[in-house]
Amino acid sequence: MIDRINRLASEIEAIKAGSLEEVEHLRLKYLSKKGLVSALFDDFKGVAPEMKREVGQLLNDLKNKTHQKIDELKSGFEAVGGASAVTLDLTRPANNAQPGSRHPLSIVRNQIIDIFARIGFTVADGPEIEDDWHNFSALNFTADHPARDMQDTFFIATNPDILLRTHTSSVQIRTMEATKPPIRMIFPGRVFRNEAISARAHCIFHQVEGLYIDKHVSFADLKQTLMYFAKEMFGENTKIRLRPSYFPFTEPSGEMDVSCLICGGEGCNICKYTGWVEILGCGMVDPNALDNCGIDSQIYTGFAFGMGIERITMLKYQIKDLRLFYENDVRFLRQFAGAF
Numbered sequence: 001m002i003d004r005i006n007r008l009a010s011e012i013e014a015i016k017a018g019s020l021e022e023v024e025h026l027r028l029k030y031l032s033k034k035g036l037v038s039a040l041f042d043d044f045k046g047v048a049p050e051m052k053r054e055v056g057q058l059l060n061d062l063k064n065k066t067h068q069k070i071d072e073l074k075s076g077f078e079a080v081g082g083a084s085a086v087t088l089d090l091t092r093p094a095n096n097a098q099p100g101s102r103h104p105l106s107i108v109r110n111q112i113i114d115i116f117a118r119i120g121f122t123v124a125d126g127p128e129i130e131d132d133w134h135n136f137s138a139l140n141f142t143a144d145h146p147a148r149d150m151q152d153t154f155f156i157a158t159n160p161d162i163l164l165r166t167h168t169s170s171v172q173i174r175t176m177e178a179t180k181p182p183i184r185m186i187f188p189g190r191v192f193r194n195e196a197i198s199a200r201a202h203c204i205f206h207q208v209e210g211l212y213i214d215k216h217v218s219f220a221d222l223k224q225t226l227m228y229f230a231k232e233m234f235g236e237n238t239k240i241r242l243r244p245s246y247f248p249f250t251e252p253s254g255e256m257d258v259s260c261l262i263c264g265g266e267g268c269n270i271c272k273y274t275g276w277v278e279i280l281g282c283g284m285v286d287p288n289a290l291d292n293c294g295i296d297s298q299i300y301t302g303f304a305f306g307m308g309i310e311r312i313t314m315l316k317y318q319i320k321d322l323r324l325f326y327e328n329d330v331r332f333l334r335q336f337a338g339a340f
C-alpha cells in the first residue's frame with residue numbers, strides 16, 4: 001500500500017498539462033470519486049489497524065499534494081490569460097472571411113466620375129450643410145422666388161440661413177467663387193429634401209453636378225458632352241433628347257431624356273410607354289450666376305447639368321424601389337459583388 005502511495009505521489013509530482021482542459025482531465029483522473037487517489041482511500045479500509053495511522057497520514061499528504069498540484073497547474077494557465085491564450089491553435093483554418101462589396105450607388109458614381117474624367121473633368125466636393133447664398137441666392141433664386149418651393153428644404157430651426165443642401169448646384173457656386181476659368185469639373189455628393197419616403201423618393205439622395213466654364217462655350221458643347229455621357233453610360237445605341245425646362249441658374253434650361261434602355265424606345269412600363277426616360281437637368285449657366293461669383297459674364301459662358309445617381313442606378317440595374325439603397329439588406333447588396 002505504501003509503495004502504491006509513493007508511486008502515485010511521484011507520478012503526480014511529475015505531471016504536466018498543455019491546457020486548462022488537460023488540467024481538468026488530470027483532476028478527474030486523480031481526484032474524482034472514481035479517481036486514482038480516491039481508489040486508494042477505498043483500499044484504506046483493508047489496511048491492518050497498526051498501519052492505519054502511518055498509511056492514513058501518507059494518504060492525506062498525497063491528497064493534499066494532488067490538490068495543490070492541480071491548483072498550481074490551473075493558476076499557471078489563468079495567469080497567462082485563460083484558456084484562449086494557451087489553446088490558441090494557429091494551425092486551424094481561418095474563419096471564412098466574407099468580404100463586402102461596393103454599394104451600387106458608389107459603383108455608378110465611380111462610373112460617372114470615370115466617364116467624365118476621360119474628357120478632362122476633375123472632381124470636387126462641398127459641404128452638406130450650406131447657407132442660403134450657396135444653395136439658393138447665388139444660383140439666382142431671388143428671395144421669395146417661387147422656384148425655392150421646387151425643393152422642399154430642411155432648414156436649421158434656429159437659423160433659417162443654414163440648411164441641408166437640396167442639390168449639388170451649391171458646389172458650382174463654391175467652385176466659381178474660388179477658381180478662375182477655364183473650369184471643367186463634376187461634383188458628386190449627398191443632398192437632402194423634405195420628401196415623403198416612397199419607392200420613388202427619399203429625404204436623402206445623391207447627385208452629380210457638372211460645370212464647364214470657358215470662353216465660347218456653347219449649347220452645342222453641352223449637347224455633345226451629354227450625348228457622349230449617355231452613350232458611355234447606357235450603351236452606344238442610346239439616343240438623347242432635350243426638352244425645354246426651367247431652372248433659375250441656367251438660361252436656356254433643358255431636361256434630358258435617354259431612349260429607354262429596357263425596350264430600346266418601343267415603349268414599356270419602365271418608360272411608361274413613351275420610349276424615353278428622363279435622367280438630368282441642364283442648361284447654359286445664367287449670366288447672373290457667373291457675375292454673382294465674380295466671373296465676367298461678358299467674357300465667359302458655360303454649361304451645367306445635374307443628375308440623380310439613384311435614378312441612373314435604378315435604370316441601369318432595373319431596381320424598382322429606391323428604399324432598397326438605404327436598407328443595408330445584404331441580400332440586395334451582395335448582388336453587386338465584384339463590380340467597381
Ligand code: DAH
Nearest residue numbers: 167169281282283304305306
Ligand atoms: N439642381 C437641379 C436639381 O436638383 C438639377 C440641375 C439642373 C443642375 C440644371 C444643373 C442644371 O446644374 O444646369 O433639380
